[in-house]
Amino acid sequence: MTTNKEEIVGNYEIVEGKVKTRREVLMMGALAAGGIMSVAGAQADVVKQVITTPGEIKEKDFSSLLTKKMEGLSTNQIEQHLKLYKGYVAKTKEIDTMLQASDLLTQPPAANATYAPLRELLVEQSFALNGVVYHELYFGNLGGSGGEPTGDLKSAIEAKYGSIAKFMDYLKAAGKSMRGWVIIGWNSRDGMIHTYGLDMHNMWSPANVVPIMVLDVYEHAYMIDYGINRAAYLDSFLKNLDWNVCAKRFAAVTKHPSGWDSTS
Numbered sequence: 001m002t003t004n005k006e007e008i009v010g011n012y013e014i015v016e017g018k019v020k021t022r023r024e025v026l027m028m029g030a031l032a033a034g035g036i037m038s039v040a041g042a043q044a045d046v047v048k049q050v051i052t053t054p055g056e057i058k059e060k061d062f063s064s065l066l067t068k069k070m071e072g073l074s075t076n077q078i079e080q081h082l083k084l085y086k087g088y089v090a091k092t093k094e095i096d097t098m099l100q101a102s103d104l105l106t107q108p109p110a111a112n113a114t115y116a117p118l119r120e121l122l123v124e125q126s127f128a129l130n131g132v133v134y135h136e137l138y139f140g141n142l143g144g145s146g147g148e149p150t151g152d153l154k155s156a157i158e159a160k161y162g163s164i165a166k167f168m169d170y171l172k173a174a175g176k177s178m179r180g181w182v183i184i185g186w187n188s189r190d191g192m193i194h195t196y197g198l199d200m201h202n203m204w205s206p207a208n209v210v211p212i213m214v215l216d217v218y219e220h221a222y223m224i225d226y227g228i229n230r231a232a233y234l235d236s237f238l239k240n241l242d243w244n245v246c247a248k249r250f251a252a253v254t255k256h257p258s259g260w261d262s263t264s
């Protein structure tokens with residue numbers, strides 16, 4: 001490879017004074033081999049290298065939840081829910097791969113705000129990725145012993161809602177109001193705890209917010225155990241909520257507002 005790389009910044013590289021994506025740099029190197037590799041061969045090689053680079057989304061192991069005997073949440077309910085999560089991981093990988101390859105096939109990709117393959121990939125990218133992240137945060141704050149938050153998190157909730165009892169009532173009401181998720185998040189804009197509701201993984205997810213507690217209220221989260229009785233599910237969720245995990249997320253986000261890694 002004969003390109004003159006001057007600096008590497010994340011996924012970008014400065015080459016001869018110009019910002020290039022890593023893919024562009026790889027392509028330059030492949031084409032610089034001249035005569036050894038066809039353009040099509042170079043593209044295939046680049047795609048292969050890009051999709052195997054670090055950062056590829058990986059499935060997290062939540063199998064410990066299956067042996068915890070959580071009160072009110074059956075093993076079958078959790079097992080089926082985890083299968084759904086794995087499906088989101090697979091689809092996120094599939095979409096990422098297609099997006100990484102798309103601009104190699106057509107320069108530039110076809111673009112249209114009513115329909116274009118790129119548009120559809122971009123729309124479903126946020127749905128699939130948020131489906132992964134919110135489920136990781138949800139399963140990550142399950143498996144605890146319920147009760148109430150303590151320490152700084154308790155103080156922050158009380159500052160916003162007046163008391164833990166009022167907060168719990170508000171949380172349950174939010175849980176009955178939404179069709180997808182309820183997020184207790186730290187808003188870095190005002191430095192306070194807030195409750196947000198989402199009807200889909202990628203619908204109404206607020207900016208500047210890092211999730212601290214995530215509650216799944218999609219029917220698939222409780223139908224096996226409770227049918228349409230969401231109130232009973234909410235009670236069981238709160239009995240198994242791990243406030244220690246939420247406290248760790250809160251401590252991390254207040255020190256470093258870029259947020260808590262959902263895979264942690």
Ligand SMILES: [Fe+2]
Binds near residue numbers: 218
């Ligand atoms: Fe779910």
